[in-house]
Amino acid sequence: MNLLDVKPLDLKYDEKTFLLFMDDTALDPSVRRLKDLHEVAYDKNFLNRAKENIPVYYIYRNVCREMDWHLFVPHKIRHDISLIPAFNIGKEFVKTLGHYHPIAEGKLTYPEVYEIVSGEAHYLLQKIEGSKVVDVVVVDAKEGDKVIIPPDYGHVTINPSERTLIMANLVSTQFNPIYQPMREMGGAAYYELKGHLFVKNERYFNTPQIRFCRPSTELRSLQGNSLYSLFLKNPGMFEYLNKPLRLEKSALMEPVNHGVGHIQVEDL
Numbered sequence: 001m002n003l004l005d006v007k008p009l010d011l012k013y014d015e016k017t018f019l020l021f022m023d024d025t026a027l028d029p030s031v032r033r034l035k036d037l038h039e040v041a042y043d044k045n046f047l048n049r050a051k052e053n054i055p056v057y058y059i060y061r062n063v064c065r066e067m068d069w070h071l072f073v074p075h076k077i078r079h080d081i082s083l084i085p086a087f088n089i090g091k092e093f094v095k096t097l098g099h100y101h102p103i104a105e106g107k108l109t110y111p112e113v114y115e116i117v118s119g120e121a122h123y124l125l126q127k128i129e130g131s132k133v134v135d136v137v138v139v140d141a142k143e144g145d146k147v148i149i150p151p152d153y154g155h156v157t158i159n160p161s162e163r164t165l166i167m168a169n170l171v172s173t174q175f176n177p178i179y180q181p182m183r184e185m186g187g188a189a190y191y192e193l194k195g196h197l198f199v200k201n202e203r204y205f206n207t208p209q210i211r212f213c214r215p216s217t218e219l220r221s222l223q224g225n226s227l228y229s230l231f232l233k234n235p236g237m238f239e240y241l242n243k244p245l246r247l248e249k250s251a252l253m254e255p256v257n258h259g260v261g262h263i264q265v266e267d268l
């Protein structure tokens with residue numbers, strides 16, 4: 001059993017079954033299986049040969065102590081934990097299904113905030129206008145980082161490493177994610193293949209180059225504090241999850257100007 005550092009919660013997970021325990025009680029996950037990713041994955045040859053019932057990732061929703069419900073419920077915010085074991089979907093790194101969020105306020109959609117508890121992630125964010133993708137961002141995030149999915153961006157989380165990616169997130173309870181547009185397009189505008197090669201999804205036209213980013217310095221200053229503990233101390237800090245007009249731009253990701261390490265992009 002492995003301890004998960006999400007203070008003040010007492011969380012452990014079993015690295016063989018990916019079961020999550022809170023106060024030594026097993027929690028019930030939503031499991032995404034290979035068949036769920038069929039439409040959005042890159043390597044169809046692999047999918048046709050693989051066992052479609054293989055579990056790919058695990059989402060534990062409402063991971064919250066009973067004594068804290070009275071804070072979460074009136075603020076309409078939920079705390080989730082996701083486990084994405086290292087896995088290659090054939091040529092492609094394991095990833096989430098990908099979705100958009102509906103409008104929350106004005107013309108802005110609901111944002112969401114993630115924290116890397118363990119492992120690393122590439123958050124692929126994309127903005128659509130009509131049928132056209134007008135911006136694609138990849139945020140490279142490591143353990144302890146916090147990343148806000150900005151209003152108006154769909155998102156896919158990629159585990160580009162050989163370790164299990166474990167994330168916590170806070171999100172509004174007032175909406176359901178919208179999966180259909182990315183399903184219909186065969187995934188997001190780029191796929192990240194093994195070797196950290198990003199290739200374009202040919203179903204999108206005039207796709208812009210990826211803007212590589214890192215988590216904001218402002219959020220980095222919160223390292224060492226879990227999202228959960230920050231919420232308990234000051235729930236108002238996360239009001240933007242239901243009221244995106246209150247989200248400060250300084251909390252969003254920052255561009256990386258000096259290359260992106262081992263990452264390559266096709267067609268550069």
Ligand SMILES: [Fe+2]
Nearest residue numbers: 099112155177
């Ligand atoms: Fe989301």
